[in-house]
Amino acid sequence: MSTTTNDATRKTTAPGKVRYALILGGLSAFAPLSVDMYLPALPGMANDLHAGNAVLQVTLTMFIVGLALGQLVAGPLSDALGRRKPLIVGLVLYAVSSVLCALSPSAGALVGARVLEALGAAAGIVIARAIVRDLFSGVAMTRFFSMLMLVSGLGPVLAPVVGGQLLRITPWRGVFVVLAVIGVALLIAVSFALPEPLPPDQRRPARLGRTLRTYGELLADRSFLGYALSAALVFAALFTYISASSFVLQEVYGLSPQEFSFVFGANGLGIVFAGQLNARLVGRFAERRLLAASLIMAMLGGLGVLLAAVFALPLPALLVPLLFLVSSMGMVTPNASSLAMAEQPHRAGSASALLGVLQFLIGGLATPLVGIGGESTAVPMGVVMAGFATTALILFATMTRPTLRAEPA
Template sequence: MSIASQAKETTSGSRLWMVLVLGLLASFGPLSLDMYLPALPVIAGDLHTTTSLTQMSLTACMLGLSLGQLIAGSVSDVRGRRMPLMVGLLIYGVASALCMVAPSIWAFLILRFVQGMAGAAGIVISRAIVRDMYEGVALTKFFALLMLVNGSAPILAPIIGGQLLHFTSWRGVFLVLSLIGVVMFIIVVIGLKETHPPERRSKGGLTNTLRIFRGLLTDRLFMGYALTQGLVFAGMFAYISGSPFVLQDIFDVSPQMFSSIFAVNGAGVILAGQITGRLAGKVSNHRLLAGGLAIAVLGGLLLLVATLSGAGLILILPAFFLIVACIGPVSVSTSSLALQNQGQTAGSAAALLGLMTFVIGGLVAPLVGLGGSQTAVPLGIIIAVMELGGVLCFVFLTREKA
């Protein structure tokens, strides 16, 4: 089935269903990273470990998400989208259940890595499926629609996690994640068609896979968008890793209030993403991305000023909002721009795009805890550097699209 006919079918008959399913699959990153955030300080005490090691559980999951995307994305180009997606969802359910009974921080870190690898299938293959069906402005608009669903995950995940802590321990959070994996497996088996038929698949073999990745890595424009997205997302991951300790340990915010603050910031992602979708076709993707980067830099510099001056929540909270909200236009625009010319190899391209995001984010996340849980200065410095780095990649690597 051609791209045009698939797009027509989803528009007339099952567009909403595809938005819901693909949006939920793309949400495995924020679900895995955000739902247990309110419990991070509790986990540190329960597993008798340090703040920095507890934050390493975020890094372990991010690194798993990175490697898993490379594997699932390239396999889906060769074998089709459904099978690697179903395998990933099954493993995710099992790994999440095992996290629930982890006896030590080291076992927890290993299981978080496996959980991330498995959940990565949902993220990368959902992107590839969208590229299978759409191109051009329609691709940008559909990515914006997905933001309605996967943008809700960062809002709902910490709220659910915070409320679960009223009734259970942090281990119960991972039981819920396990159930989500099982439910999504059933949904994919029953209600998701194959969008990458045999005639459009890449030839198998390690040599061909390496050739594809080499071509992407040497594509200056693709890497410009991938690095821009990766650095801006790294700023958000630093926020995810550091904000529970900054807000709860320094400013004595309760887990439930932290969840509410996190939800408000997440709403900014949805709002900004929908504005981007509405402007698509009227304003170039390149300009939309520039606008998102302007928001990112403003938020990063405001946070840096707030942490260095000790201004408190009156500046920190608006800065956090901008740092998170910019993900809407940056994610939608970079995803569309990076995947426009990657039809047959959409899975591998989406994987490399995700790799930049989670590798850089995974390396940055534990750094925000190096100063201990009673200072926010490292967080402010790291986020400002990441946002400025994203702008530099955009300016110097994507100039030919200006």
């Protein structure tokens, strides 16, 4: 086998893997950072911008739509141009649009700036996942995805805590200034510490017809689609919690912004622990079995939230199943991503894009579905979370099949 950048990175040292994990984990954390950090500020933003809670929740939905559309473009471009160029452009766009969010004079302007911010963030998310596929395969890929959960999982842990504390010393606009600084820091890291992992001879021309044909082939792959939809539906259950919990926990259960941020962060910590547990278990147990167990965990968590909401149980009875559902992402994401991308080495960018698009488009349904039931009860949140999680398990069981996974040499 000829020596390429790809071959070299497969043999990278432990410090090199840590560097990759920090940079790629930071890029993967764009979504939780960009959403969770400003959740504690939503009620205050509604007052400052003279907009209702429903209008402010649209900023969440449009951010998710922007993430989906951005990945559709960034994924194929990274297959054609290499990973670094589209990634750097995306990081510049993210930093600039975060500043525009901070300067927004109205809710409408904020929505527009959030869409641009999402387009920039999309490049980081989709290309980070494609780079993992460039560097690793088999169990090694699943383990590295689990390692990323240690870094990217800190996003939901730290973001709401940092956001809640920032609100003590700055208006909500300061949160977006911090996001701009994070974007600049990642831009510097990528520019100087992330070599190009995709050799020129492995790139695919970015033609519209070829791109559409590639997406069509992926959508026709029943097993790929089953894994992608399972992960997307669990993410949608998680996003239901993200979009509704600020109002449910603060206005229904009476938590302060700081108390909410710590509860939210504790749930995010569960993602980190589950991801590291998955890294230890993979290799001993098949990724498919681990994915099945985590999907069952998500379903039981969703049903627990629904029961707690319907019977108006005390706050701890709601928080425990929430922890189960949120933590399940630490196992669902690495296993589903690895299984879905295992057979896509030459179109990793497009496969990563489709994974992300399905995840964020289905996740974007969460906010309007929860909004239908109103904001005075936790029942709508419980219904939607339980429905998404249960459907994820059903699709996994009916659409995917066991496959032989070749181990890396």
